[in-house]
Amino acid sequence: MIEDKKVSKILYGGDYNPTQWPEEIWQEDMRLFSLAKVDVVSINIFDWALNQPDEETYDFSILDKVMDLLRKNNIKVCLGTGTAAHPAWMAKKYPDILRVEFNGMKRKFGGRHNSCPNSPTFKKYASEMVKHLSLRYKDYNNIVAWHVSNEYGGACYCENCEKQFRVWLKRKYKTIERLNEAWNTRFWGHTFYSFDEIVVPNLLSEHFEVERTMFQGISLDYARFNSDSMLENFITERNILKKITPNIQITTNFMGFYKPLDYFKWAKYLDFIAWDNYPSNDTSYEKIAMSHDLMRGLKGGKPFALMEQTPSVTNWLPYNALKRPGVMRLWSYEAVAHGSDTVMFFQMRRTIGACEKFHGALIDHVGNENTRVFRECSKLGEELQLIGDKVLGGRIEAKVAIVFDWDNWWAIEYSAGPSLDLKYVDEVFKYYKELMDLNIPVDIISTDDVLDKYEVVIAPVLYMIKKGYKDKLEDYVAKGGTFVTTFFSGIVNENDKVKLGGYPGDIRKLMGIWVEEIDALPKGVFNEIVVEEKFKELKGSYKAELLCDIIHLEGAEMVARYGKDFYKDTPCITKNKFKEGEAWYVATSCEDTFLSKFINYLCVKKNIKPILCAQKDIEVTRRVKEDREITFVLNHSEEIKNIVLDKKYKDILKDEIYKKESEIKLNAKGVLVLESI
Amino acid sequence: MIEDKKVSKILYGGDYNPTQWPEEIWQEDMRLFSLAKVDVVSINIFDWALNQPDEETYDFSILDKVMDLLRKNNIKVCLGTGTAAHPAWMAKKYPDILRVEFNGMKRKFGGRHNSCPNSPTFKKYASEMVKHLSLRYKDYNNIVAWHVSNEYGGACYCENCEKQFRVWLKRKYKTIERLNEAWNTRFWGHTFYSFDEIVVPNLLSEHFEVERTMFQGISLDYARFNSDSMLENFITERNILKKITPNIQITTNFMGFYKPLDYFKWAKYLDFIAWDNYPSNDTSYEKIAMSHDLMRGLKGGKPFALMEQTPSVTNWLPYNALKRPGVMRLWSYEAVAHGSDTVMFFQMRRTIGACEKFHGALIDHVGNENTRVFRECSKLGEELQLIGDKVLGGRIEAKVAIVFDWDNWWAIEYSAGPSLDLKYVDEVFKYYKELMDLNIPVDIISTDDVLDKYEVVIAPVLYMIKKGYKDKLEDYVAKGGTFVTTFFSGIVNENDKVKLGGYPGDIRKLMGIWVEEIDALPKGVFNEIVVEEKFKELKGSYKAELLCDIIHLEGAEMVARYGKDFYKDTPCITKNKFKEGEAWYVATSCEDTFLSKFINYLCVKKNIKPILCAQKDIEVTRRVKEDREITFVLNHSEEIKNIVLDKKYKDILKDEIYKKESEIKLNAKGVLVLESI
């Protein structure tokens, strides 16, 4: 489906649930799909109960008809394994399949994404189902991907999970002594003498809120275990599918910055990344972009699939406002602009009952093509045909990377102190946003990724420094790289145990500073960042908030100082020359005005330039493949914007040639797709 | 008790708990009752445990004394069956009587209204108790009503309820296929193969909050089932009582707009409606009035009993402010003005311990008559004697009806989307308030009631259109009626399944419009209602909020258009000429200023006029019986108001005659009871 020879254009379509409709409707669906230029659908996402009426019976008669209909109509299929919701009969007969909540309550049948990942029943029957499915449909050459389960997520705290957690811990720590050491269990008398004494960390044991735990060690390991448990579910289905249909790509749909699952770890097992993009109407375009870039980063920059988005409204927000005219198109292009090779929706036809009946769809309850939404969708369908294969496989070329790490995320937010307001993703976004506003491409990378190809690497709140990462960072800077990190970094190891000897621990030498204390500022309280005279480009006084590390220089240079409080005039931003490179420490959470200048300063120094232009509310990205270069210009504002071109381009959608320095008037919510010529 | 020959005046009294007091106090109570002109009390509401010390023993010795005392003192009795709180011994021995919470926790003994409605133990022992009680007291001719249980409410989610729910579903749907169809269970893989697979919808299955469900179909049916289960409890007691004391009326006390119970369904089984009115001090008088009118509407306009109100304070609000001087009297008359034939309090003597010890009472802890509250109460007692039988049985004559429907209420608020802020009762109240401010009488009617006697029928947010209701509405309008409905109407059928083919579904033809999309406006965001020039009486520009339906005219006329956003200039209010009548569609939630003009406009067109006058904070109603006509004028303001009379009246309380066009100075919180002469 992605970088797939069977595919010669951006696939267009989405989730399709014909089994919810009488067959007479299906023909009408085909007519409407054709009108809208839909060429791919995801099916069988939730049909386990339908396809397997009891333990022994498998009945694919309806799915057979659907598959045949789609093949006949030349529609590609992203085929769900359907294991995202277990059947009611199974829950009744085998309650082990039901999850236990964070508060200890055993669930009953209901909802979806509801199976315990460590349920023997689930494992057995999910595998059986996948076997049956893949054997039955392996020869349909219109299958472009297996869609395993759906939006994996949540967590379970049942007895099976507890037992399996102990097995997982034994595998990790080998002996109980090493576990005791890792978790620092002599604190509060937690010494364990046997793995069997360990219970799941939840509201009944170590937690007093979902995010607040009394023992970070066990909670952190449980977060890993829970992610791994679901990953194992995925791998189990994947392995069966790989064996039976080795030539069909396999994926599942991710959800952007979704905390419970360590997607970097998962990504290795997916043939390509697919994800569901559900911003609310007031989400900033930079925030959406950051999710796309994370998804692209999961597999080292490989194009991904936008698997779901709503064509108009969602149904689960407090206020489900309509996507304004043009926004669906704009946000579809934003996905492509950041690396998506598909544009797909949930849902093709609006369901008639249950909780998603007010979720937007290509085909509304009115049932015909005479709606604004359908018209906008079919217009986009036509455009995607014009674009053809031009962007397929195209990569983003970035000189700047932002480090993102799930373990770090969990550890920071499980931390008891210094401030409840410290949210990892928010701090990451502060830096990302400034780069995006400059139209400087960014890769979001894991701690496993190589750094050498980047001029600048930014790792906000690098609280946890994993084994070996110190060396990687030192090597990188030593060779000339620019590294930026912030307050509350270098504090702990993988087990959330403090690196003794002074913060920022492992990177104290690299940063050339010692952080003596960390002050927490209540909401609405600010300190000041006063830049040293020497740094003219950054000149000024800015707001500092959230946390203020109190620093002693150990070789680093002071770039800015605090303007207030008892640590007035101590360093607030420092730069350390480390062999060929520079290591910057930003000791507080800075206001945007400063960060904007700071990021610009770093880029200018490294000669990293905006693509095309840096203009308010204008997003520009570029996808490059062999000798082809496609530039996307997106106007996120409510006004017409003038874009001055930096070279000669072909406007793919209008089939027009623009000279260098042409001034293009780009409508509100408008999009340019430009090929360099 | 209501329309009862034994009763020749507005009964006055309330809940009396002599069993909580030593007998020496009882004589004092009789003296004080006589001082206050109390002539009715409700007793034995919570004395099950007292009257039945164990499984086999019934001991009515105390109740016997109480009954004899009351008879001797000529006090009428509203006799409780006492089943509103089961005994502790019963809970211990038969835990099936204890409810299970929405979150799955099994309750222990405590509180009140605590029995599982499907508990075999409850059913058995409640019936036994009612049999004993009724046989014992059947010959007391001062019993004016049986007061079955008390304030039925809440819900249970236990295994017995689950089993009984399946029986209820089987009775309703006959086959599992029809249930699957009704609930659209192919959504999210919910296909059931047997009724036994169905579990109660709560926090452990389909719900994520009390009001938010993933499957509307099952949640809606459970709401009906829960209401029916308690209704069955009521009917069981009622049938026993009817058999043994066929001449005593039977009721239970309702609670106004109480969501869990479908009172329209219940009302058929009550001989008269009784209800408990507990507004907080800042509740508007129109809101109280609306509850009274709902209660009157439950039995087609028949007078009802105000069974409880506090003479002074409540105890369960965050701030239990005193009812200001005059307010108890004013609100008592408001009840009568809207159809009550009683004025009753909770409680006659303030209890000494447990949670209602700070709830107001006729007799305070000080224990004598020398209190403001007692004085105000006995003053009112005297007035009610003056009024005598003049209003008993009097009816309100209304030309305007508002449709209210519990199924619709449940379905709207279980809906996932478009806005969490959409509250059915709030929208109903917006229309009711404008009518009340004009002193135009309103009937609140169910979807089963006939429409023909009304000039104007308003059905705000008629989201669910039940089988046959479309025809009823079309007939009504065809014959010349004026029908008004609003945004988010005509969406679903009884099972919350969408009517396909374009909103507002069944009434699309009647309304002459097609609603293409529904936009949700976050709190504080507004659109504009701009009235067309032609409609001079409505002229102006007004705020629109909450939801905005986007409309296409299909025969209807545009009355107002939106003033903003991408659907600017599309219709916002429409009027459709349908045969002899008119159907109005108000596509958004309007500000009061507009609704006030709109309601006035409709009434003027239909020649419906205020009773006496429409004056700010002055409420006027009229009760009519045969040739007698009593008009109530209530001053809810803090100022003296001038009332100009439209004809000749007799002031019943002052025994004075007023000429037409007299100008009466009505004190703050003052009341006029006028007889037309």
Add this chain to the structure above:
Amino acid sequence: MIEDKKVSKILYGGDYNPTQWPEEIWQEDMRLFSLAKVDVVSINIFDWALNQPDEETYDFSILDKVMDLLRKNNIKVCLGTGTAAHPAWMAKKYPDILRVEFNGMKRKFGGRHNSCPNSPTFKKYASEMVKHLSLRYKDYNNIVAWHVSNEYGGACYCENCEKQFRVWLKRKYKTIERLNEAWNTRFWGHTFYSFDEIVVPNLLSEHFEVERTMFQGISLDYARFNSDSMLENFITERNILKKITPNIQITTNFMGFYKPLDYFKWAKYLDFIAWDNYPSNDTSYEKIAMSHDLMRGLKGGKPFALMEQTPSVTNWLPYNALKRPGVMRLWSYEAVAHGSDTVMFFQMRRTIGACEKFHGALIDHVGNENTRVFRECSKLGEELQLIGDKVLGGRIEAKVAIVFDWDNWWAIEYSAGPSLDLKYVDEVFKYYKELMDLNIPVDIISTDDVLDKYEVVIAPVLYMIKKGYKDKLEDYVAKGGTFVTTFFSGIVNENDKVKLGGYPGDIRKLMGIWVEEIDALPKGVFNEIVVEEKFKELKGSYKAELLCDIIHLEGAEMVARYGKDFYKDTPCITKNKFKEGEAWYVATSCEDTFLSKFINYLCVKKNIKPILCAQKDIEVTRRVKEDREITFVLNHSEEIKNIVLDKKYKDILKDEIYKKESEIKLNAKGVLVLESI
């Protein structure tokens, strides 16, 4: 440890957890302790699991080493019994040790302070442990106290507690009839026929929130029972210790105004009071002072131990700001100034992992003495050496007492009505604060304490009047005492049953008033207090809020009247001449401006004068012992303050003599320790 011959100076140190660290660190600790003048540590607080690896094995090898090391280094030990967190193996084997939550959920292993107080397993193994410990270490002469368990608290609702609750009730009430009477169980049909029918009052029975119950009687008794249950745990350990080490003092660490435990009842069993002081940075100094004074009051004025405070940050607040320079010192002296004979910290060395790793410590993660915190601590250590034994055993001499009562606290806040905003401690603090701002010493006393030594006794919101207390109050006033109480007083007896016959019940005669009604004012709504001309010193008009009692004078004199509402001009503050004394009733919650004048007025009348001076943000206290008098002057402001001395003093810290009327410039956060000479 307190009033202990072995101790000749203010002990200085705190919680020390060497078992969390490798032995090589211990030597470094000794060096750093010596640098900081640390001479006492609390150890073994949470080492149960470490010291007892299974049911039969006790292994004190590590503790032995620690004890020897400390003895060798001349460090005194406050030896924990270690029972504040049970071992994981115990929880696994004997689940009865695990608590059941308020919502009925059974806990699993985790956290601390986690044992059910009525668990047979806990009782057995805790006793065993204490026996082993005390036998092993009884001869270490550096043990200055047993530190039993740690911060007792919380509550359990398990079956064992339920059974034990019934036993407790039987012991209290003897017969079920007396219990029914006490709880007024005929209300809501709660008559019990056997103690076995009674269940624990929690979210599953009588409560709908933690603080809101439907039956005050049972909830109040459960609060007492829960406090008693833990007290019994304490007494059990204490009795073993007393037997084996009769010469070592025994304590546990309290937590100031901690609601679940009736510390007055507990205090009898402690040899001295110890407590943990964890204000947040924005806690006012008067609030901290009030906690100290409560702690001092628990044992009739005896000096206490400040057992824990943080030297810098806490970790569990939303925002854990650093203690500003000087604040640790200032607050340490504040403790001493109010009666503490120790200054102790949690923790000596900052832990490496789990939830307290960001809690401040003497020795930070950097591990050396080169930190601001260490420097401030060692400076204080030096000062405490200078002070030597001068304040040890010194008492505060107070002429004013404030009555505080846990039963009253529970009962007021379990009360259903009149206002949810009524918080007992807040009302107490209003009066305390005014006295503190005048630098007038206050004792906080229980209802058991004698009143005769006080000129003024203030009992805010004396809702519950216990048996005999009326007589005590009347005697006190009769002999010339000034008694002040407020609104919502004299309402109930020990069982929360109303005293009939008119509020304020038992003290109606003493106060010379009758309270007819109690009005509740919503937040932001105010009445007015208008003082009568005659009371010139109080002259003016002030805000009244929360509750307004409506009063009739029965002998008392009107001091102020209400300025608004229907009870305008009725008395708001009254004074009753009762034999030789005066009884004042403040019928509403007054604004500070008034209370400040009022308290001053009362003190002036009784010739009670500020110590040294009354100056904004300057706190002055005095500790007196035999012929020695030490005065503490604390500058809580951010500015330098001028202090004019009232007589000749010696500045102990500076070893300087000040003449009478010297003007001392006291730095922001500065402290003077003055000896009268």
